[in-house]
Amino acid sequence: MTAATxxxxxxxxxxxxxxxxxLAALGFLGLFLVLPLAAAFVEALxxxxxxxxxxxxxxxxxAAIRLTLLVAAIxxxxxxxxxxxxxxxxxxxxxxGKAWLGALIDLPFSVSPVVAGLVYVLLFGAQGWxxxxxxxxxxxxxxxxxxxxxxxxxxxxxxxxxxxxxxxQAQGSEEEEAAxxxxxxxxxxxxxxxxxxxxxxxxxxxxLCNARPMGEFGAVSVVSGHIRGLTTTLPLEIEMRYNExxxxxxxxxxxxxxxxxxxxxxxxxxxxxxYGDELAAHAPGGH
Amino acid sequence: xxxxxxxxxxxxxxxxxxxxxxxxxxxxxxxxxxGPSGSGKTTLLRILAGLDHPxxxxxxxxxxxxxxxxxxxxxxxxxxxxxxxFRHLTVAENxxxxxxxxxxxxxxxRAEIAARVENLLQRVQLEGLGQRYxxxxxxxxxxxxxxxxxxxxxxxxxxxDEPFGALDAQVRVTLRRWLRELHEDLGLTTVFVTxxxxxxxxxxxxxxVMDRGRIEQVGTPEAIYxxxxxxxxxxxxxxxxxxxxxxxxxxxxxxxxxxxxDPWDGGQAQATxxxxxxxxxxxxxxxxxxxxxxxxxxYLAGSVAHLELDVSALGQTLEADVASEDLARLGxxxxxxxxxxxxxxxxxxxxxxxxxxxxxxxxxxxxx
Numbered sequence: 001m002t003a004a005t006x007x008x009x010x011x012x013x014x015x016x017x018x019x020x021x022x023l024a025a026l027g028f029l030g031l032f033l034v035l036p037l038a039a040a041f042v043e044a045l046x047x048x049x050x051x052x053x054x055x056x057x058x059x060x061x062x063a064a065i066r067l068t069l070l071v072a073a074i075x076x077x078x079x080x081x082x083x084x085x086x087x088x089x090x091x092x093x094x095x096x097g098k099a100w101l102g103a104l105i106d107l108p109f110s111v112s113p114v115v116a117g118l119v120y121v122l123l124f125g126a127q128g129w130x131x132x133x134x135x136x137x138x139x140x141x142x143x144x145x146x147x148x149x150x151x152x153x154x155x156x157x158x159x160x161x162x163x164x165x166x167x168x169q170a171q172g173s174e175e176e177e178a179a180x181x182x183x184x185x186x187x188x189x190x191x192x193x194x195x196x197x198x199x200x201x202x203x204x205x206x207x208l209c210n211a212r213p214m215g216e217f218g219a220v221s222v223v224s225g226h227i228r229g230l231t232t233t234l235p236l237e238i239e240m241r242y243n244e245x246x247x248x249x250x251x252x253x254x255x256x257x258x259x260x261x262x263x264x265x266x267x268x269x270x271x272x273x274x275y276g277d278e279l280a281a282h283a284p285g286g287h
Numbered sequence: 288x289x290x291x292x293x294x295x296x297x298x299x300x301x302x303x304x305x306x307x308x309x310x311x312x313x314x315x316x317x318x319x320x321x322g323p324s325g326s327g328k329t330t331l332l333r334i335l336a337g338l339d340h341p342x343x344x345x346x347x348x349x350x351x352x353x354x355x356x357x358x359x360x361x362x363x364x365x366x367x368x369x370x371x372x373f374r375h376l377t378v379a380e381n382x383x384x385x386x387x388x389x390x391x392x393x394x395x396x397r398a399e400i401a402a403r404v405e406n407l408l409q410r411v412q413l414e415g416l417g418q419r420y421x422x423x424x425x426x427x428x429x430x431x432x433x434x435x436x437x438x439x440x441x442x443x444x445x446x447x448d449e450p451f452g453a454l455d456a457q458v459r460v461t462l463r464r465w466l467r468e469l470h471e472d473l474g475l476t477t478v479f480v481t482x483x484x485x486x487x488x489x490x491x492x493x494x495x496v497m498d499r500g501r502i503e504q505v506g507t508p509e510a511i512y513x514x515x516x517x518x519x520x521x522x523x524x525x526x527x528x529x530x531x532x533x534x535x536x537x538x539x540x541x542x543x544x545x546x547x548x549d550p551w552d553g554g555q556a557q558a559t560x561x562x563x564x565x566x567x568x569x570x571x572x573x574x575x576x577x578x579x580x581x582x583x584x585x586y587l588a589g590s591v592a593h594l595e596l597d598v599s600a601l602g603q604t605l606e607a608d609v610a611s612e613d614l615a616r617l618g619x620x621x622x623x624x625x626x627x628x629x630x631x632x633x634x635x636x637x638x639x640x641x642x643x644x645x646x647x648x649x650x651x652x653x654x655x
Contacts, residue, residue, distance in 0.1 A: 174371035175373055175374075177365075178365070178367060180337075180338070180358045181336050181337065181358050181363060181364075181365045182359075182384050183440060185359065192373075192384075193373060197375065
């Protein structure tokens with residue numbers, strides 16, 4: 001046996017292990033991700049394209065889409081501002097309770113969204129702390145858009161701040177100090193120095209933060225009141241149709257939601273593909 | 288317009304970075320803040336730049352409160368140790384930054400900014416590199432970009448934090464001379480922070496030696512070296528031999544060698560003599576008071592030879608510097624024995640109530 005064939009002989013068990021691992025990973029993904037996703041589309045199209053389109057072409061479905069996008073359009077910018085402010089405070093300042101702020105930002109990840117929704121009911125409901133006062137002044141928060149936005153903001157709070165925090169800590173504040181000594185005002189420093197430094201992480205955080213509110217169910221479900229055409233977002237609409245045994249309708253709307261998720265995923269991948277180097281260069285630990 | 292710093296103090300959680308520091312900075316001078324890490328020199332520089340604020344004390348320029356002026360309007364140029372260039376901007380954009388952020392009333396036009404940037408890049412010998420990004424140029428070039436960026440705002444005061452710290456030795460020496468020339472050309476007041484005594488002594492008009500938040504001594508490089516005010520300055524600047532003296536038979540002495548006069552008239556029982564390596568006289572025979580020594584090692588460093596001498600009477604090793612040519616003349620070689628005696632020493636009393644004295648062989652010179 002030559003050395004080359006010996007090497008090949010010892011290589012084949014290694015290749016087998018490679019193949020098995022890849023197969024296991026792909027099989028797992030297929031079983032738990034691709035199959036259900038495909039099933040949603042298959043189920044939605046079970047009675048044909050016509051039935052699918054009819055299920056979507058309804059005022060309730062359009063209202064749900066509008067509401068979902070509206071809630072995301074309010075919640076995401078709010079989180080953007082909060083996330084940048086929180087990451088800035090944690091990375092740049094020393095203040096009592098700093099460690100607590102860091103932990104608090106993560107709270108929505110560990111608290112069940114349903115609990116979050118119930119807290120809002122407790123605060124703003126008719127029997128809640130602020131309920132009577134709000135009622136007197138004719139302000140509706142629960143079972144209306146403000147409640148949906150509040151619940152969504154709570155659930156998506158950590159995304160931007162968590163993405164920015166390690167990055168801003170790693171970058172330090174020397175460039176900002178240089179800008180100040182060179183005569184920049186606070187806003188000039190932020191827009192000319194800080195924002196360009198964090199732009200990719202920020203965009204990334206916003207994309208993540210955008211995917212979540214569109215699919216949020218638990219917290220929104222508690223505060224929504226399920227008023228068709230008024231306070232039902234896409235996930236709620238899906239649940240209601242499902243409970244009414246309207247499977248085609250439920251899966252048709254679900255496929256819409258899945259499409260929105262796929263668009264976000266595509267945008268994220270495109271971002272990574274186009275600016276991968278810069279993202280890596282600005283990632284925490286990198287330089 | 289002299290910048291008068293008076294009784295500045297700055298405390299951080301757990302330690303005092305600046306402790307009652309007073310210092311006058313004359314217009315046009317090149318001042319070095321020299322000290323080990325943690326001595327407060329960078330804190331002082333940051334306070335001058337407006338990036339930090341003292342807990343107590345004042346700084347006045349022309350009678351105006353210098354500290355009340357915010358960093359952005361203080362007209363100070365600061366070069367950071369690691370340059371802090373804006374990595375997303377080109378070299379030219381970095382240099383133009385200070386001009387572009389001005390309010391529109393005082394902001395120069397586009398063409399003028401471009402001309403001034405070009406001019407500055409020429410001045411720091413970086414013509415043609417304007418379109419590069421900081422990541423695409425060398426460390427020495429980055430340092431000069433940082434300098435051009437600081438100079439673009441036409442500062443009254445230029446501050447440099449360890450300007451050569453991150454560069455390799457050869458670039459460092461070249462840049463040092465170049466910076467000194469630039470300082471003279473521009474006639475700016477320049478303050479730089481360094482832990483490298485050679486750098487401070489070579490570059491500065493005056494050196495402020497700092498230790499643990501206090502200024503130990505301010506003076507010309509020559510005064511700092513020849514006439515150190517405190518034991519810390521003696522030991523921090525240059526090499527020095529530390530010889531403890533004890534009162535024996537009416538004189539302060541060490542193993543048979545004694546000060547030939549008593550500077551404190553019997554007031555001190557103990558003292559310490561600091562002797563520079565070049566102030567040790569070496570002889571083949573004992574012609575003057577001193578000690579017998581064993582030459583342990585010779586380090587030949589070009590024109591100067593560094594000798595390691597074991598002095599058994601003192602129980603310590605002394606360092607002596609002689610010109611390389613004297614080495615052969617005296618017939619010195621490792622393993623040989625010789626006679627060593629101090630020619631000049633700075634003597635500090637161990638107890639309180641005595642001033643330091645500069646002692647010369649054959650006389651005691653009082654410090655003016």
